[in-house]
Amino acid sequence: MKVGMKYIHARPIWLRVCMMAFCLMLMGSVWMTTAWAVESLESGSAQKVFDQASLFTESQAEALEERAAQIAEEEQYDIAIVTTNYTGSMVTYEYAESFYEKNGIGYGDNKQGFLLLIDMDNRQVYIDEYNAWEENFQLSTRERDAILDVIMEYAYDGDFYGVADSFLDELPQYLNNGISGDADYQYAIEHGEPGQERSLTFGEAVQESLPLAALAALVIAGITLIILVAVQKTGAKPSSAEYQKGALRIYRRNDTFINTTVTKHKIETSSSSGGGGGGGSSHHGGGHSGGGRSF
Amino acid sequence: MINYKCPQCGAYMIYNPAKKCLICEYCGKTEDIKVLSAEEQAELLQEAEASSEVWEETVTDETNGEQVMMRHYICKNCGAEIMTDENTAATMCGFCGNPTLIEDRLSGETRPTKVIPFSFSREEAIEKFRAWTKKGKLTPSVFSSSASLDKVTGLYVPYWIYDFDVDAQMQATATRVRHQRKGQYEYIYTDHFALDRGVEVGYERIPADASKKMPDDVMDRLEPFDYKEMVAFEMPYLSGFQADKYDYKGEELESRAAARASSYAETATRNTMNGYATVNVVHKNIRPKRTKMEYTMFPAWIVNYTYQGKSYFVTMNGQTGKIVGKRPISVARAIGWFAGVYAGSFAIVLLILAAMMMG
Ligand SMILES: [Zn+2]
Numbered sequence: 314m315k316v317g318m319k320y321i322h323a324r325p326i327w328l329r330v331c332m333m334a335f336c337l338m339l340m341g342s343v344w345m346t347t348a349w350a351v352e353s354l355e356s357g358s359a360q361k362v363f364d365q366a367s368l369f370t371e372s373q374a375e376a377l378e379e380r381a382a383q384i385a386e387e388e389q390y391d392i393a394i395v396t397t398n399y400t401g402s403m404v405t406y407e408y409a410e411s412f413y414e415k416n417g418i419g420y421g422d423n424k425q426g427f428l429l430l431i432d433m434d435n436r437q438v439y440i441d442e443y444n445a446w447e448e449n450f451q452l453s454t455r456e457r458d459a460i461l462d463v464i465m466e467y468a469y470d471g472d473f474y475g476v477a478d479s480f481l482d483e484l485p486q487y488l489n490n491g492i493s494g495d496a497d498y499q500y501a502i503e504h505g506e507p508g509q510e511r512s513l514t515f516g517e518a519v520q521e522s523l524p525l526a527a528l529a530a531l532v533i534a535g536i537t538l539i540i541l542v543a544v545q546k547t548g549a550k551p552s553s554a555e556y557q558k559g560a561l562r563i564y565r566r567n568d569t570f571i572n573t574t575v576t577k578h579k580i581e582t583s584s585s586s587g588g589g590g591g592g593g594s595s596h597h598g599g600g601h602s603g604g605g606r607s608f
Numbered sequence: 609m610i611n612y613k614c615p616q617c618g619a620y621m622i623y624n625p626a627k628k629c630l631i632c633e634y635c636g637k638t639e640d641i642k643v644l645s646a647e648e649q650a651e652l653l654q655e656a657e658a659s660s661e662v663w664e665e666t667v668t669d670e671t672n673g674e675q676v677m678m679r680h681y682i683c684k685n686c687g688a689e690i691m692t693d694e695n696t697a698a699t700m701c702g703f704c705g706n707p708t709l710i711e712d713r714l715s716g717e718t719r720p721t722k723v724i725p726f727s728f729s730r731e732e733a734i735e736k737f738r739a740w741t742k743k744g745k746l747t748p749s750v751f752s753s754s755a756s757l758d759k760v761t762g763l764y765v766p767y768w769i770y771d772f773d774v775d776a777q778m779q780a781t782a783t784r785v786r787h788q789r790k791g792q793y794e795y796i797y798t799d800h801f802a803l804d805r806g807v808e809v810g811y812e813r814i815p816a817d818a819s820k821k822m823p824d825d826v827m828d829r830l831e832p833f834d835y836k837e838m839v840a841f842e843m844p845y846l847s848g849f850q851a852d853k854y855d856y857k858g859e860e861l862e863s864r865a866a867a868r869a870s871s872y873a874e875t876a877t878r879n880t881m882n883g884y885a886t887v888n889v890v891h892k893n894i895r896p897k898r899t900k901m902e903y904t905m906f907p908a909w910i911v912n913y914t915y916q917g918k919s920y921f922v923t924m925n926g927q928t929g930k931i932v933g934k935r936p937i938s939v940a941r942a943i944g945w946f947a948g949v950y951a952g953s954f955a956i957v958l959l960i961l962a963a964m965m966m967g
Pocket residue numbers: 614615616617618619632633634635636637
């Protein structure tokens with residue numbers, strides 16, 4: 314008899330393609346979730362202004378206290394305005410998070426809230442959010458940047474009351490559902506691009522989804538075809554377990570520790586200090602999220 | 609030349625996989641397979657030799673120019689000429705179908721020690737093949753009905769099976785990684801280890817097909833065979849089937865089986881180096897020691913068929929029914945499936961994405 318057929322061991326190839334495609338789809342869906350999911354929060358505590366660095370006059374502090382309390386009550390999320398001259402061994406965001414937790418800040422059971430930290434030690438302004446994903450309010454990175462854009466102008470001029478006051482102006486605009494459209498509209502005028510959180514019509518949503526859907530469908534159809542082609546061939550190789558006689562006898566097993574090598578790298582967080590207006594960044598940890606900038 | 613004749617009617621008897629005995633095709637009489645003593649075997653061989661009319665000739669194989677020794681017998685049933693090549697150990701008369709065993713290729717050092725008999729009949733083999741042609745989403749719809757069976761051959765394939773004790777020594781460097789954050793810096797600690805393993809592992813009955821004309825890759829894929837049904841060799845198991853004696857001696861194929869044992873042992877040893885982020889094998893010494901070697905015959909159905917003017921064949925494990933082969937692919941069906949899945953998944957993904965965007 315003549316042997317003219319080729320037998321290809323196809324399983325690992327399509328298996329690998331399947332896994333790759335699954336990862337692609339997973340990545341795609343994670344990206345979509347973070348890009349489009351509407352995120353947010355709400356929160357209230359007794360003291361709102363903690364001016365440890367004495368940056369405000371007494372009347373300024375009272376005014377801020379009153380406004381912050383009013384917003385917290387109306388919007389159901391807590392607001393704290395904190396200033397400090399010394400953060401000890403902590404970097405800015407760590408100080409903000411620890412201050413938030415140690416001083417009982419937060420509204421309701423979830424302890425939702427926002428903390429504005431003016432850190433004179435590291436010369437940073439930092440916005441910390443807590444449990445911000447619990448409800449229908451949350452600052453997106455872009456919204457936080459938009460707020461920082463406004464309030465940092467005061468910081469560069471050394472007007473720290475201006476920083477806190479404008480923070481209280483800006484924050485509710487981005488968090489209150491009713492006027493979030495306005496905020497996005499304002500943002501669009503200032504930055505020349507439409508806000509993504511604006512709700513889309515079905516037609517627009519479909520149109521924006523077209524390229525990704527086309528790509529995903531291509532991947533799914535491709536994998537399906539590869540599997541179907543692989544199934545046309547039959548006869549897989551046997552496993553080694555078929556032939557092993559008894560158990561493995563390990564008569565020598567030495568794992569000897571030799572040494573440890575260390576490398577270090579700087580963590581890219583809000584704690585970076587530098588020239589005025591230098592790049593802000595965000596940090597996520599525990600229930601906290603936030604971002605800040607140096608001045 | 610050996611034939612098994614019905615003691616009742618004188619017709620020939622063949623091995624029946626369902627009844628596991630010899631059966632007369634004419635009157636249905638069955639006869640158990642006897643285990644012969646050495647004397648009985650010698651007697652049988654002598655008798656067979658004395659009664660055979662046989663001559664040999666050397667011919668040139670037109671395809672590769674090699675000299676091939678052909679042996680001719682006269683069928684004791686119908687008197688026709690039975691031609692065998694130099695490896696044929698069992699065959700059938702081309703005219704009357706009389707099963708014929710070539711005793712000198714099944715005795716002495718060419719006598720297998722074990723055999724796995726066929727476990728299903730030719731009719732069942734054809735049924736299994738037909739079922740196989742109906743499967744596969746890309747199989748052309750006319751394949752099952754229009755693939756014509758040319759030949760279904762039940763062939764005992766010569767195999768050597770080997771036992772190995774493998775000693776594997778393996779040294780490797782390995783690392784574990786820890787992270788720690790201190791202030792603005794992240795410290796990455798890498799712990800380095802030296803690993804040393806000594807492992808003993810046994811493998812038994814690793815098969816290697818000893819037939820030149822059967823492709824090794826196909827035969828490897830016919831595995832596994834179930835060794836529980838392997839029995840001591842007796843010639844009646846071959847009656848009614850084709851059988852070839854080995855082309856390669858056991859020593860010649862030992863390296864192939866040893867390579868498999870070594871590769872299994874290497875993987876098993878490597879798998880004992882667990883719990884590390886990276887493992888880099890720097891030295892290994894795998895020594896397989898053959899402890900046993902046996903000559904056996906395993907059953908396979910070779911199904912030749914013609915589809916759209918071209919001839920193909922598939923190989924079927926004669927014990928388990930596992931098929932090694934490739935079904936044809938219909939381009940139209942492939943395009944149809946691709947387009948259908950594309951359209952369906954496109955619509956679903958689009959809806960999901962749009963819904964997510966609208967929140
Ligand atoms: Zn009979």
